[in-house]
Amino acid sequence: xxxxxxxPTLIVLDLIGIFVFAISGALVAVRKDLDLFAVLVLAGxxxxxxxxxxxxxxxxxxxxxxxxxxxLLVPIAAGLLAFVYHPALGRMERLVTVFDAxxxxxxxxxxxxxxxxxxxxxxxxxxxxxxxxxGGGMVRDVLAGRVxxxxxGELYATPAIAGAMVAVLMERGGLPVVVxxxxxxxxxxxxxxxxxxxxxxxxxxxxxASV
Amino acid sequence: xxxxxxxPTLIVLDLIGIFVFAISGALVAVRKDLDLFAVLVLAGxxxxxxxxxxxxxxxxxxxxxxxxxxxLLVPIAAGLLAFVYHPALGRMERLVTVFDAxxxxxxxxxxxxxxxxxxxxxxxxxxxxxxxxxGGGMVRDVLAGRVxxxxxGELYATPAIAGAMVAVLMERGGLPVVVxxxxxxxxxxxxxxxxxxxxxxxxxxxxxASV
Amino acid sequence: xxxxxxxPTLIVLDLIGIFVFAISGALVAVRKDLDLFAVLVLAGxxxxxxxxxxxxxxxxxxxxxxxxxxxLLVPIAAGLLAFVYHPALGRMERLVTVFDAxxxxxxxxxxxxxxxxxxxxxxxxxxxxxxxxxGGGMVRDVLAGRVxxxxxGELYATPAIAGAMVAVLMERGGLPVVVxxxxxxxxxxxxxxxxxxxxxxxxxxxxxASV
Numbered sequence: 001x002x003x004x005x006x007x008p009t010l011i012v013l014d015l016i017g018i019f020v021f022a023i024s025g026a027l028v029a030v031r032k033d034l035d036l037f038a039v040l041v042l043a044g045x046x047x048x049x050x051x052x053x054x055x056x057x058x059x060x061x062x063x064x065x066x067x068x069x070x071x072l073l074v075p076i077a078a079g080l081l082a083f084v085y086h087p088a089l090g091r092m093e094r095l096v097t098v099f100d101a102x103x104x105x106x107x108x109x110x111x112x113x114x115x116x117x118x119x120x121x122x123x124x125x126x127x128x129x130x131x132x133x134x135g136g137g138m139v140r141d142v143l144a145g146r147v148x149x150x151x152x153g154e155l156y157a158t159p160a161i162a163g164a165m166v167a168v169l170m171e172r173g174g175l176p177v178v179v180x181x182x183x184x185x186x187x188x189x190x191x192x193x194x195x196x197x198x199x200x201x202x203x204x205x206x207x208x209a210s211v
Numbered sequence: 212x213x214x215x216x217x218x219p220t221l222i223v224l225d226l227i228g229i230f231v232f233a234i235s236g237a238l239v240a241v242r243k244d245l246d247l248f249a250v251l252v253l254a255g256x257x258x259x260x261x262x263x264x265x266x267x268x269x270x271x272x273x274x275x276x277x278x279x280x281x282x283l284l285v286p287i288a289a290g291l292l293a294f295v296y297h298p299a300l301g302r303m304e305r306l307v308t309v310f311d312a313x314x315x316x317x318x319x320x321x322x323x324x325x326x327x328x329x330x331x332x333x334x335x336x337x338x339x340x341x342x343x344x345x346g347g348g349m350v351r352d353v354l355a356g357r358v359x360x361x362x363x364g365e366l367y368a369t370p371a372i373a374g375a376m377v378a379v380l381m382e383r384g385g386l387p388v389v390v391x392x393x394x395x396x397x398x399x400x401x402x403x404x405x406x407x408x409x410x411x412x413x414x415x416x417x418x419x420a421s422v
Numbered sequence: 423x424x425x426x427x428x429x430p431t432l433i434v435l436d437l438i439g440i441f442v443f444a445i446s447g448a449l450v451a452v453r454k455d456l457d458l459f460a461v462l463v464l465a466g467x468x469x470x471x472x473x474x475x476x477x478x479x480x481x482x483x484x485x486x487x488x489x490x491x492x493x494l495l496v497p498i499a500a501g502l503l504a505f506v507y508h509p510a511l512g513r514m515e516r517l518v519t520v521f522d523a524x525x526x527x528x529x530x531x532x533x534x535x536x537x538x539x540x541x542x543x544x545x546x547x548x549x550x551x552x553x554x555x556x557g558g559g560m561v562r563d564v565l566a567g568r569v570x571x572x573x574x575g576e577l578y579a580t581p582a583i584a585g586a587m588v589a590v591l592m593e594r595g596g597l598p599v600v601v602x603x604x605x606x607x608x609x610x611x612x613x614x615x616x617x618x619x620x621x622x623x624x625x626x627x628x629x630x631a632s633v
Contacts, residue, residue: 029362030416032358033415033416034358034362034363034415035362035363035412035413035414035415036413036414036415036416037361037362037366037367037368037369037413038361038362038363038413039416041361041362041368052268056267056268059270061267061268061269061270062268062269062270062329062330062331062335063268065335066268066269066331066335066338066339067331067332067335069332069333069334069335072334072335072338083416086416142353143349143353143358143359143362144358145357145358
């Protein structure tokens, strides 16, 4: 297990991603009329859940978010913010979607590169990148009692695994980590935003309604 | 990773907490008309789930409950008991609530102090204490197909994290572990029972119904 | 932690079990009209989820399926197959049930023996065998928004824990691993198929409907 010493830039990007996801989790709780505690828990699980899943699977425990208390303050702050200002945030849905795409791009690349650091091959590492990006939202939806939104409607997971794969392959090809990370994140971000903007969907099974 | 040798008293308290939580999980399964197996599984996940989550996150694997078969007999016994005597237990709802508050108090403190033993700071340790206390019930509710009850109604998680924080800070301040544990558990227990008795609720977001 | 070098035969059996479970997960997604991504994710979580749970609990991380990319191709292939040929697979429900029983038998025994290799006692090892066999399906059902099917209707988990226990005790008694594994798997398989064929059910709590 390598000593992982992420660069300060990466930590800041990571915290921004956690913040954005935590806001989305908190808004789900607010819309379900849940109480303050539920808002904070859904903010925390959405912001940190994907990273927890990844860290437990690659044995990078305790997860960074538990070893460093600053990681815990971010979702708490996001949850309190959403609890108080949810009407304004609700009106900024488009902005939240854009931020969420940034979070997804950051998480899928950071998660995949961390998995590579822990010795995983390219395909498993890309999958763990996707898990990092979508895992928090899936835990959020299961706790909120709904089928994960990532299963329905616009493309969400495909950009994540594509961006993760690009980053992993570029780093493996000898390019500097920063270049690999930025390229992979851009692939994910642009794809995701185009999918939202143009309403792209993942294919549905043919004739499934009649099954 | 320290060799953790919990005192016999702590083990007995731990087993009581598991038993009480397992009863609550089994009663949920009985009320949903699930079969004997579901009763046993919900008894087991409710009694042991919080500790499993904690142990996986702090890398204290395999969890104590898997390394020591006596831990497994307690939820099985609780499940069988609830399966047979559920009408009587259903009438003792008030008593079950009081026992459950004891379980919560024991688990949040024991979980937090174990996390401290594994090197976590005060805030993460207190959060893991809360996870130990409420995690089993959350897994129970997700498996039973309902939004976790901890998200609704009376205060439940707040007393847990408060008690855990008190215990962690007192131990850090140099007080004997027993004193820290008893004080933290009392804070959680009294707060929780007062919340039940007086109907205290966590705050709801303002105007959320109109979102 | 022992270096685990499973025999080629065991790997092939493992891959067959993953394939069969992945098909069952993919069919659930198709029937819920979910998109291609959801079909692949439910195929993957159903095929690999039980093993992931076991490996995380016994600290055999990263799980085999993440260290070896061939393990990941199997659920992807099963998901694509089910996505395209679901009408035909839907008509072969009886065949899928039989294959599923084979998967259950393989997984419960393989999971239990792996837990023994990692130092667990007989009862915890048998329980982890059951978790390996039923865990993937439980994750599938929670993600698909329904109460785990293992909680309802025909006997499913009981044959799994029985087969796992037989295998563990026979190996402990000094018999060759192959003999222990085959006997345990046969117990699980025959019991499960008889339960399907004769409609055996786990007992229900008496008078529970009136609670």
